Amino acid sequence: MLSPGAQRQKKASNTDNKKGKNNMECNKERNLKNCNCTYEPCPRKGICCDCITYHKKLGELPACFFDDSAEKTYDRSIGHFVRLNR
Ligand code: SF4
Numbered sequence: 001m002l003s004p005g006a007q008r009q010k011k012a013s014n015t016d017n018k019k020g021k022n023n024m025e026c027n028k029e030r031n032l033k034n035c036n037c038t039y040e041p042c043p044r045k046g047i048c049c050d051c052i053t054y055h056k057k058l059g060e061l062p063a064c065f066f067d068d069s070a071e072k073t074y075d076r077s078i079g080h081f082v083r084l085n086r
Contacts, residue, residue, distance in 0.1 A: 026047060026049075028046040028047055029046070031046040031047070031048050032045060032046035034064070035063070035064065036063055036064055036066075036068055036071055037051075037062070037063035037064070037071065038063075038071060038072055039063070039074065048062070051063075055076055058076075059077065059078060060076035060077055060078065061076055061077075061078060061081050062076065063076065065081055066080075066081065066084070067084075070084055
């Protein structure tokens with residue numbers, strides 16, 4: 001019988017593939033159906049984990065946090081989001 005900590009560790013390792021990366025499939029096509037981002041050259045469209053990581057590093061939020069008119073300003077700052085949602 002494994003301890004609760006060992007069980008959690010085993011469960012986590014089951015999600016890793018041989019390269020040590022998460023084995024979960026990306027739902028890019030499904031994500032694109034819900035993506036309102038109009039910045040066409042972006043290579044991260046539909047790859048939400050990359051999108052969030054990119055904008056988080058910049059202190060921003062992804063396009064999908066904004067309605068369509070706000071999204072088109074490309075101001076993805078947290079301040080912009082707060083001003084719109086007071
Ligand atoms: S929100 Fe940003 S990272 Fe995400 S698809 Fe649009 S431009 Fe790319």
